[in-house]
Amino acid sequence: MADARILDGKALAASLRATLAAQVADLKAKHGITPGIAVLLVGEDPASQVYVRSKGKAAAEVGFYPREVKLPASASQAEVLAAVDEFNNESAIHGFLVQLPLPTQVDPQRVIDAVDPAKDADGFHVVNTGLVAMGRGGVVPATPLGCMALIKHARADIAGLEAVVIGRSNTVGKPTAQLLLRENCTVTVAHSRSKDLAAIVRRADIVVAAVGKAEMVRGSWIKPGAIVIDVGINRVADGKLVGDVAFDEAVKVAGAITPVPGGVGPMTIACLLQNTFVLCCKAHGVSL
Numbered sequence: 591m592a593d594a595r596i597l598d599g600k601a602l603a604a605s606l607r608a609t610l611a612a613q614v615a616d617l618k619a620k621h622g623i624t625p626g627i628a629v630l631l632v633g634e635d636p637a638s639q640v641y642v643r644s645k646g647k648a649a650a651e652v653g654f655y656p657r658e659v660k661l662p663a664s665a666s667q668a669e670v671l672a673a674v675d676e677f678n679n680e681s682a683i684h685g686f687l688v689q690l691p692l693p694t695q696v697d698p699q700r701v702i703d704a705v706d707p708a709k710d711a712d713g714f715h716v717v718n719t720g721l722v723a724m725g726r727g728g729v730v731p732a733t734p735l736g737c738m739a740l741i742k743h744a745r746a747d748i749a750g751l752e753a754v755v756i757g758r759s760n761t762v763g764k765p766t767a768q769l770l771l772r773e774n775c776t777v778t779v780a781h782s783r784s785k786d787l788a789a790i791v792r793r794a795d796i797v798v799a800a801v802g803k804a805e806m807v808r809g810s811w812i813k814p815g816a817i818v819i820d821v822g823i824n825r826v827a828d829g830k831l832v833g834d835v836a837f838d839e840a841v842k843v844a845g846a847i848t849p850v851p852g853g854v855g856p857m858t859i860a861c862l863l864q865n866t867f868v869l870c871c872k873a874h875g876v877s878l
């Protein structure tokens with residue numbers, strides 16, 4: 591069998607950003623509005639610094655007003671909440687996020703609860719989580735949104751297919767499962783306590799791996815022709831980045847597969863910008 595089609599998230603994200611840049615230019619020209627996005631970074635986690643830099647760069651490229659606030663790793667809960675409140679009240683900011691993970695003295699749930707749901711670019715606030723779960727709108731978290739775009743890029747009609755999501759996080763696994771269900775897939779959510787994961791994955795026409803374990807999903811688990819979306823970004827001993835899927839094995843069996851890096855990562859950033867653009871339009875009563 592020929593190798594799988596590589597789902598180029600870098601290229602798909604670039605085309606999403608190009609569309610967004612045109613929409614932003616239009617919003618500026620017709621309404622004099624510039625979408626503003628802010629990121630709060632607490633501490634010096636190297637991976638977080640990389641993400642935050644990429645987000646800021648992408649935001650500026652599509653014509654957003656990007657803002658970045660940094661707090662030291664020693665910041666208190668109250669200081670973080672005060673920074674969130676500042677973004678909530680700043681009219682030039684239409685969407686923002688607090689980069690996770692947070693230092694241990696800061697409770698992430700309390701911080702997310704403090705974000706104005708109307709400015710929740712990540713879609714992590716319980717109001718947005720609830721709306722999404724009910725299929726009543728709300729902000730869809732960026733990574734699941736990016737995963738769905740990649741899946742739909744591989745195959746437009748996925749109704750009736752068997753989808754297996756590995757990982758049950760609130761940020762990726764659960765919302766991705768809900769979006770797949772909305773697309774009429776038969777959805778299984780597997781996790782660290784699932785028995786015989788290999789057998790579960792073998793049933794899947796669509797696999798979304800979001801566990802954070804380097805190359806845990808083996809090629810022998812993949813159903814021939816399946817769509818494989820790898821959300822993992824794991825740095826291994828030699829400094830290389832690998833996904834949750836053993837790519838070199840899976841590419842020989844799958845029908846389509848995302849690489850790491852260059853798959854889901856760039857899509858997450860593009861979708862975050864898209865979320866913020868939508869929030870901006872809503873805030874100003876501009877129809878899309």
Ligand code: GUN
Pocket residue numbers: 687688689690691712732733858
């Ligand atoms: N850290 C890793 N991924 C994410 C994300 O999507 N949002 C936030 N806020 N932090 C993250």
